Amino acid sequence: MTVPVADWTDRMLELEVGPVAHGGHCVGRVGDDGEPDPHGRVVFVRHALPGERVRAVVTEDGGGAFCRADAVAVLRASADRVTAPCEWARPGGCGGCDFQHADPAAQRALKTAVLREQLSRVAGVDGDVVVEELPGGALGWRTRVRLAVDAAGTAGLRAHRSHDVCPVADCLLAPAGTLPPVLGRAHRPGSEIEVTVDDVGVARVDVAVVAHAAGRAWELSPGVFWQVHPALADTLAGVVASWARAPEGGVAWDLYGGVGVLASVLAGQVGPSGTVMVVESSRDAVDDGRRALPDLGQVRFRAARVEREIATLAPDPDVVVTDPPRAGLGRATVRALAARGPERVVHVACDPASLARDLGLFDEHGYRLGGLRAFDAFPMTHHMEAVALLERT
The missing domain is CATH 2.40.50.140 (Nucleic acid-binding proteins)
Known part of the structure; x- marks a missing residue:
């Protein structure tokens, strides 16, 4: 019954x-x-x-x-x-933070546990990877915030699993003092606002800003993707510099490459006689990347969907860097990429479940895990960033 x-x-x-x-x-x-x-x-x-x-x-x-x-x-x-530092980090409150009630070290331990469980259960990978702390502390790190505006024109943050707007006076994850002037103004009802904090600590709303990473300045058009943690772009560039090992005169691909931060690292490895192909679906990001890298003639940008371009890119790559959206690569893209035969793939992932699934798919195609690092790039939340090195066997 x-x-x-x-x-x-x-x-x-x-x-x-x-x-x-x-x-x-x-x-x-x-x-x-x-x-x-x-x-x-x-x-x-x-x-x-x-x-x-x-x-x-x-x-x-x-x-x-x-x-x-x-x-x-x-x-x-x-x-x-611990006591959550923000009054909105509570039941019925803002949905942005998951772990304000835990000590920051405990937060990283929780994320480590999730990452290890996903890797073991989904990909059959057991190891001692630890989610590493990034500099800057648990508060004041977020340089990009998307605000929602309610029917009355008040900007705020959305409640957990809801379209309701919490009328916050500030967000402690953003640099101190940057959001209140924006939150205190009236806005178009029902709209969304992207607030970007520039390198001198000024909040900019829907305008171009300048960011710095990999030893360069990048002028970013409104809405173009950039890592929200100020230390993450350079951290990822450092891992790629260590793991990619693109040969001089060789071919490297930077897929889902954004404005080309990681491509600039690959360019230094292949040198002027090599080729770095960046594929990115955002035309604004491609335009920004071309403006930022006029001195690197070996870097070529293509504004297109990665899934449609892998089979057409030429020549075959020695090394590939991938940084896909949260959903990851998926079976078809991993299969197409493996068919092109790169010696190494440096795979960046912001979701442990997607990462574990993609690692399992790479394993099916003869690529073994050669390295794995993870970073607490989103303190107070359950999110993390990870980088995996896949090597062809």
Whole structure:
């Protein structure tokens, strides 16, 4: 006989909190004093930490194998728990931060646990990779913020899993003092605003800014992608410089290459007699890259979708750098790339699940993991950045 699934939405549960899971929450199960679930569902609970006992309110229950909840009372606290510095980092608050209630070192440990679990379960890769700290601390690091504007023209940040706009007075992740002037102004109702903090600490709204990385200045058109953590672009450039090892006079590809920061590193390796092909779908980014690298004639840009261009690029590459969107490369792109036979692929990923899947796909095509590093480029959130070196066997 099938037991009907009860809708737990808005129900208060007492939970034993288990391990952290991908997505900024932990896995909870109903405690001894709570109501057992005949379906054995788990509860993905935010604002909790492993080992805690909490009371949580169910916020979503679709009737499937899990439901979502927010911890509203801590009955047994973890030693890693701290007071969140922002009043909006709470149940029903801003959705931008997942881990403000954890010590920064504990945040990195949580991300490390998620990364290792995904790599082991999805890709069969077991190792001692650790999410590394970047300079600058846990607050004041975010140089790009996308604000939403409500129906009254008030800018703010969206609530967790919602289109509701939280009317924040500031965001502690942005450099101190940069956002309040923007948040204090009226804006077009229903719009979105991209705020970029330039190198001298001034907030710019939807205008070109200048950023620096890999020893160069990059003038960025509004909306063109740039890493939000000020140390990440140079960090990634350093890893590529160490791992790519493109031969002098050789061919390197920079796929999903943006304005060409990593291509500029590859250009130094292949030299004037080599070739670096950058493929990027954003024409604005390609235009910005061409303006930034007039002295590197070996770098060529193509404004196109990577998935459509891999088969047409010539000649075959010695080394490939990939930095795809969060969804990763996927089966078809990995297959097409492996068919071109590069000796090494330096793969940048911002999602551990996508990374693990892509590593498994590369393994199917004879590419073995030669190195892996991960960075806490998004403190207070569950996000991270990782770089993997794949070597052809």
